[in-house]
Amino acid sequence: MGTQQLNLNPTEQSASGSYRLQVCAVIDETADARSLVFDVPESLRERFRYKPGQFLSFRVPCAGKLLTRCYSMASSPVCDARPKVTIKRVDGGRVSNWMNQQVQVGDWLEVLPPAGHFHLDERQADNERPLVLFGGGSGITPVFSILKSSLQTSARPIKLIYANRDEASVIFRDELRQLAKANPERLEVVHILDSVQGFLTDAQVRQLVRGHSAGDYFICGPGPFMDTVESTLLALGEAAVRIHVERFVSPPDPDEVLAQEALARAAAADSACEALIVELDGQRHEIACRPGDTLLQSCKAAGLEVPFSCEEGFCGACMCTIQEGETQLARNDVLSAKELAEGWTLACQSRPTGARVRLKFPD
Ligand SMILES: Cc1cc2nc3c(=O)[nH]c(=O)nc-3n(C[C@H](O)[C@H](O)[C@H](O)COP(=O)(O)OP(=O)(O)OC[C@H]3O[C@@H](n4cnc5c(N)ncnc54)[C@H](O)[C@@H]3O)c2cc1C
Ligand code: FES
The missing domain is CATH 2.40.30.10 (Translation factors)
Structure with missing residues (x-):
């Protein structure tokens, strides 16, 4: 390297x-x-x-x-x-x-x-809902950024539930201790150690979020940890729209990505999309679409500054919703079945299959 x-x-x-x-x-x-x-x-x-x-x-x-x-x-x-x-x-x-x-x-x-979309909604910076953060292992990183920022910019009560293998693997332990000491009324940090309490269970999640209902939830950590937290919150009746999840995955290697890309492009080569309408930052653009190109490739070719990062279907930066028409999604390591059902897609992996497609990037 x-x-x-x-x-x-x-x-x-x-x-x-x-x-x-x-x-x-x-x-x-x-x-x-x-x-x-x-x-x-x-x-x-x-x-x-x-x-x-x-x-x-x-x-x-x-x-x-x-x-x-x-x-x-x-x-x-x-x-x-x-x-x-x-x-x-x-x-x-x-x-x-x-x-x-x-x-x-x-x-x-x-x-x-x-x-990335795993961040606080700035339009609601003045809201007073509790902020409940779940970090597991390296999943503490985005959650820590949200925690520090919210302490500084809001008056919201914040609870962090932070799971690790053992005490020695707790990242930012001293910084968290200092922050909790400096903000005793607002910040509560609960450490869960696999070596002591075992893996987080739904009963523990229920108990930990008691008194913090109707909050905004940010969850990042190993798959089973996130699944336990998310399903428990949903079972408790928390609104799905306020539960945010970030999945840490690696993409396949570039040769595999290229082979998958070639197959997806060939499969979409016969589609004849005549109109691609893109809603971005409150504006509507009608752009050309070459057969086989992804939504992102078409947007970039038209000079639109749409959000993207990995271009390989694993980071979620290019998430957008299909408002009208049909598209086919190739790789997807990010979107859940529920998000797909709601119309979300990945612009970098999605190709039009119908004559007219209208998509919208989140504001
Ligand atoms: C949005 C996002 C944010 C992230 N943020 C963080 C963060 O803040 N901190 C953090 O630590 N991580 C983060 N990650 C995860 C990070 O991007 C990597 O996935 C992680 O570091 C592993 O990458 P790697 O190259 O070391 O492992 P890889 O080489 O991808 O290996 C992953 C696994 O595959 C096996 N493997 C090894 N060689 C190969 C091979 N040739 N082919 C296939 N498999 C192989 C390895 O043994 C290992 O088990 C994030 C991921 C995403 C998507
Ligand atoms: S840019 Fe990363 S998933 Fe599309």
Whole structure:
């Protein structure tokens, strides 16, 4: 693996939309998790402005392939001067181990701008609903950013339920202790350790959220942990629209992605979409659609600045709803059956199959 193969000026954008950022600090958080802090030059500040809970996508050269991996920002845009990502090592994982073992201060990494929908709704910044955060292992990162930001910008009561294997693997333990001490009326942190209490159960979730009903819920962690929390909240009658889930997955390798892309493109080659209508930031655009192109490719070709990041169907940055017409979704590692039923799709993986398609990106 190498640190950087792009020959770009720091402020220059690559053909794939990435930039170069320099690592200005490396922090060992635990024995198997490390944070990287980045310098963002003045000219890129606007491009790298982020919301608490969003992530950066990195493109890392590895054995002749360019692997894309997302890492959520653990920093807060309102409290921290620079963006920080925290990476936990995965057994046999290529990028997470490289980030933990090899990356040093001064290295340049290839990074795509912030993206993702796992963040607080800024239009409701003044609401007073309880904020209930569930973080499991490395899933603490986006949740920590939301927690720190909300403490600063709102008066909401906040409860964090944070699950880990054992005490030694608790990332941000000291920072959390300090925050809880400084905000005793507003912040409650509950640690759950597999080594002591075992895995989180639905009975525990019910007990932990008692007194915090009708809140906003943010959940990020291992699959079974998130499933337990989400299904319990739904069973308790909490509104699905206020339950937010972020799934940490790796995409398949680029050769597999390319093979899948070729198959999906060929399958859609005969479709004759005559009108693609895109609703974006309150504006309506009618654009051309080449047979076989994804919704995202058509939007980009038309010069529309729609949200996207990985372009491989695993980060969710390009989520949009189909308002009219038929489309076919290829890869999807993000959307649940319920979201699909509600009309959500991934613009980077979806191709029109009918003559007219109208899609809308969230505001
Ligand atoms: C939106 C989002 C945000 C995320 N935020 C964070 C975060 O803040 N912190 C964090 O730590 N993680 C985060 N992740 C997860 C992260 O992006 C990676 O998935 C994770 O670090 C593992 O990547 P890796 O390259 O180390 O593992 P991979 O190399 O992808 O390996 C994953 C698994 O597959 C096996 N494997 C190894 N080689 C291969 C191979 N050649 N082919 C197939 N499988 C192989 C490995 O043994 C391992 O079990 C996030 C993911 C998403 C989608
Ligand atoms: S851009 Fe990542 S899923 Fe579409």
